[in-house]
Amino acid sequence: MTAPTEIPALTIAQVREGLAKRHFSAEELAREALAFAEAENPKTNAYLHFSPERAIAAARRVDEKLARGEDPGPLAGVPVAVKDVIVTQGVRSTAGSKLLANYIPPYDATAVIRLEQAGGVILGKANCDEFAMGSSNENSAFGPVRNPVDLERVPGGSSGGPAAAVAQGTAVVALGSDTGGSIRQPASFCGVVGVTPTYGRVSRYGLIAFASSLDHIGPFGRNVRDAATLLQAIAGRDELDSTSAFAPVPDYAALLNGAVRGTKIGLPREYFKGLASETGDLVTRGVEVLKRLGCEVREISLPHTDYAIGAYYIICTAEASSNLARFDGVRYTFRSADSATLSDMYRNTRGEGFGAECKRRIMLGTYVLSAGYYDAYYLKAQKVRHLIARDFSEAFREVDAIVTPVSPFPAFKLGEKLDDPLAMYLSDIYTITGDLAGIPCMSVPCGKTAGGLPVGMQILTKHFDEPGMFRLADAFEKAGGFGG
Numbered sequence: 001m002t003a004p005t006e007i008p009a010l011t012i013a014q015v016r017e018g019l020a021k022r023h024f025s026a027e028e029l030a031r032e033a034l035a036f037a038e039a040e041n042p043k044t045n046a047y048l049h050f051s052p053e054r055a056i057a058a059a060r061r062v063d064e065k066l067a068r069g070e071d072p073g074p075l076a077g078v079p080v081a082v083k084d085v086i087v088t089q090g091v092r093s094t095a096g097s098k099l100l101a102n103y104i105p106p107y108d109a110t111a112v113i114r115l116e117q118a119g120g121v122i123l124g125k126a127n128c129d130e131f132a133m134g135s136s137n138e139n140s141a142f143g144p145v146r147n148p149v150d151l152e153r154v155p156g157g158s159s160g161g162p163a164a165a166v167a168q169g170t171a172v173v174a175l176g177s178d179t180g181g182s183i184r185q186p187a188s189f190c191g192v193v194g195v196t197p198t199y200g201r202v203s204r205y206g207l208i209a210f211a212s213s214l215d216h217i218g219p220f221g222r223n224v225r226d227a228a229t230l231l232q233a234i235a236g237r238d239e240l241d242s243t244s245a246f247a248p249v250p251d252y253a254a255l256l257n258g259a260v261r262g263t264k265i266g267l268p269r270e271y272f273k274g275l276a277s278e279t280g281d282l283v284t285r286g287v288e289v290l291k292r293l294g295c296e297v298r299e300i301s302l303p304h305t306d307y308a309i310g311a312y313y314i315i316c317t318a319e320a321s322s323n324l325a326r327f328d329g330v331r332y333t334f335r336s337a338d339s340a341t342l343s344d345m346y347r348n349t350r351g352e353g354f355g356a357e358c359k360r361r362i363m364l365g366t367y368v369l370s371a372g373y374y375d376a377y378y379l380k381a382q383k384v385r386h387l388i389a390r391d392f393s394e395a396f397r398e399v400d401a402i403v404t405p406v407s408p409f410p411a412f413k414l415g416e417k418l419d420d421p422l423a424m425y426l427s428d429i430y431t432i433t434g435d436l437a438g439i440p441c442m443s444v445p446c447g448k449t450a451g452g453l454p455v456g457m458q459i460l461t462k463h464f465d466e467p468g469m470f471r472l473a474d475a476f477e478k479a480g481g482f483g484g
């Protein structure tokens with residue numbers, strides 16, 4: 001068995017090899033990984049709670065398959081962290097909210113079932129901003145997550161816990177969710193790979209809904225191959241989510257063949273203007289690496305970019321106000337005690353249960369949907385969304401992939417933007433367009449600032465071209481040596 005200190009370095013391939021050569025059993029690895037994660041977790045608060053019984057049971061199933069000579073699956077024995085907005089049967093799933101502090105779901109998300117069928121071992125549930133609303137993980141009802149690279153800084157959000165767990169080495173891969181950047185931005189801040197697949201590529205069944213037309217489940221890994229392997233395991237049509245796509249799932253990992261010469265890459269000028277910073281320099285250097293690999297780089301324009309934040313924060317709050325209406329204290333949530341009437345009970349439960357950011361969004365969303373304002377705000381935002389999506393489809397007639405920064409700046413200090421929601425919203429400027437268009441996009445590490453903070457480069461491709469996106473990211477990772 002590896003010593004606990006060696007666990008952080010493991011990749012999926014190393015877990016596979018360790019099992020094949022009988023250096024450890026899946027159960028031994030699960031026990032070591034759990035012990036290591038529990039010991040390390042107080043530093044970052046990346047996990048909200050662990051699920052040792054479920055982890056050991058999953059690991060034993062892998063060992064039994066191995067003993068019978070059966071294929072234990074592409075994720076056999078791999079320790080995984082799952083964002084706490086993704087439900088797990090019998091394991092508390094809080095969505096980072098006091099309202100769901102004691103919620104034990106009676107069912108599993110489809111992505112969870114699939115990752116366990118592939119042999120994955122869920123160690124526990126990872127911290128996040130409440131109902132996935134935020135960019136710093138400071139909106140969690142259970143305390144912020146600290147960035148393992150610099151404990152005074154945020155890990156990004158809303159999937160701060162999954163990103164931090166992978167960066168800290170307390171999980172090999174993780175599942176997060178992305179509605180407006182919540183996988184890519186924390187991946188960038190923590191120096192790991194984070195992938196938002198095409199909308200509909202992964203079933204949303206069992207993902208606690210924030211903004212259903214924008215919500216995605218996606219993987220984190222310390223390298224591109226691991227993230228691709230996890231995506232492959234969870235992707236594909238699911239009867240339980242009518243928006244999940246029928247398109248067959250390619251063998252992503254097998255397509256990482258380094259053939260990127262001649263790939264046409266577009267740099268949208270709207271994403272680079274005014275980016276005179278270390279982030280801009282690192283992404284520009286990343287683009288030089290792509291050129292050296294034989295990619296043809298040209299400037300392009302995505303002219304409606306400036307309207308993306310406005311459109312996003314109207315659409316996502318509108319959908320959130322509707323989705324969060326179910327948390328009323330009647331069924332599975334926390335219920336405020338001692339209310340005289342039913343409406344007092346609703347009011348008190350929601351007043352005490354939701355944090356400030358959720359309340360802000362519910363109010364904004366209710367407003368933009370209200371009679372008289374619907375056309376001016378919600379309908380208009382939907383039209384803008386359409387224009388943004390069209391910008392991308394037009395660009396993809398000229399280029400195979402688009403490369404941009406992920407965030408205008410690296411990880412900021414805890415508390416730095418807490419009093420300024422607008423500054424927090426502006427940090428999503430480069431990531432929300434991919435969600436609005438529903439196209440695949442990812443963050444791949446492209447170096448560190450002089451202060452040692454990781455910076456991610458974003459790669460976007462057309463709908464269902466995850467293979468092209470992964471191939472480019474993998475070639476880049478190998479050429480630059482920035483990955484894990």
Ligand code: GLN
Pocket residue numbers: 132133134135157158177178179180181182183210316428
């Ligand atoms: N930071 C964005 C927001 O607060 C994105 C959240 C997300 O992708 N879940 O809405």
